[in-house]
Amino acid sequence: MQFRRIAISLAVLCGVVLTPATAPAAADRVVTTEYGMALIGLIIGKATFDTKIDGNSFSVKGRMSSAGLGQLVSKTGGTSQVSGRVTSRGFAPERYGLDYTSDGKRWSSDVSFRSGRVTGSNVSPKRSADEKPSYVPVQRSQLASVVDPLSGMMVRTSDPASVCRRTLPLYDGWSRLDLKLSPKARRTVSLSGYDGDAVVCNVRIDPVSGYDKKSKGLRFLKNQTIELWFAPIARPDVFVPVYVRIPTTIGPLTLQATSVSVK
Template identity: 70%
Template sequence: MSRLPGSCPFPIAARGLRSMMSRPILAITALAATLAAGLVPVRAEQTVTTRYGVSIIGLPVGKASFDTTIDGSRFSVKGTLSSAGLGSLVSNTRGTSRVAGKVTSRGFAAESYGLDYTSDAKRWSSDVAFSGGRVTSARVGPKRAKAKPDYVPVQRAQLRSVVDPLSGLMIKTGDAASVCRRTLPLYDGWSRLDLKLSPAGTRRFDMPGFSGNAAVCKLRIDPVSGYDRSSKGLKFLKGQTLELWFAPIAREDVYVPVYAHIPTTVGPLTLSALSVSVD
């Protein structure tokens, strides 16, 4: 059994996006997070630890750490996240996120995804089951009391080929130029949206444990269902171009997010991988 910590704290960053959109879409742009350890061949009990930081207008507001376990053809990820720095002064946010499924030749195929977090005494949770990319069940809390007239409900047909916010952001390819040429059909239990990536060059990314080039993607969010049309935050977000960097930090053919730049109404929110270490 190999134990590989890694991933990305998009759930924390999404708290700001959620307040803008009035929906708890987490791990967005995901946002979201991702398996920073990748499908790297390792000896038993080898541990790769990846830490992430979240800032808004350059000020630290959150942190996260994720543990990935790969056991043959199975994988699981368990992460913790919390507010930090100035974020701790204005909000007490703590939570966990997890995903589990199969390791395939194409990457990770999730079978279950879950999120549970508390912010200022309010709690949100999500549990989603998948089979071959199709959603077989989804439970969220709290449940929507009554849908607004402009609410766009999620249709079953829209959940036949989707990815979760964690393993869905891992891109397995041997062609670096193709990383940003795709659309990710995201579903987190609340909302269904497409993350549309397009190439924007490459940038150098350096941190303890990794130095190399990252594929820079421009990202547009296209909501599909599970949202209110009248949401001012959603209208703002739809008009923005986000930026997401992917790098092969563990293996040459597996690209994961190492940096994200997300516009918000109070200033840019950034997420960045801080370090990768192997024990």
């Protein structure tokens, strides 16, 4: 039960575990990136993301499922996807969706964007009309100049030094939060299909709305520093996550890219 709560809360609240994606080297080509998820070094899940850029449009489709020890503890699986436009500044989402189940319970989200503003949102389960006093509701004014958790993690820049000098304003249909990045180091990474440099960022979570102030998990994460590695694994001007290390109360949760291929 604890493994399931950790995986789901990080996927939905932090937008990190399910978000890594990449971008293809040429139009009409699909880049497939595979990731492994581990908790205190033990495999608990896997994820695959397919990304396509076709002219001025893009799409990302992801699949995630429990694996290894995770299958023994909790049956979890789902999909996430986004589509939108490619602009000179990066990737502008138009439609984002998340749909997953865990131990027979289902969560789904469908969010529409236009010019960085949320124009529609449909989630299940919905927030109750009679929330706890400790719940911080999402305000309409907080849904301008935001991105979804998938395209928001695709950083388009020709300057590696700028990757970690930004704040990512994320909204997934339930929660609005900022991921505040700051530079930490440079590393080299090696996986099937890519050997090269990576930019390492420190990340702090700043919840804005759509959360319970008394949530023990969120209070713990607010006081922690996440380590996030970005690398241009498919094209030199698009940096995507290749490694994430998130502290938890029982040990580090990691998500690591294992292979990338272009078709």
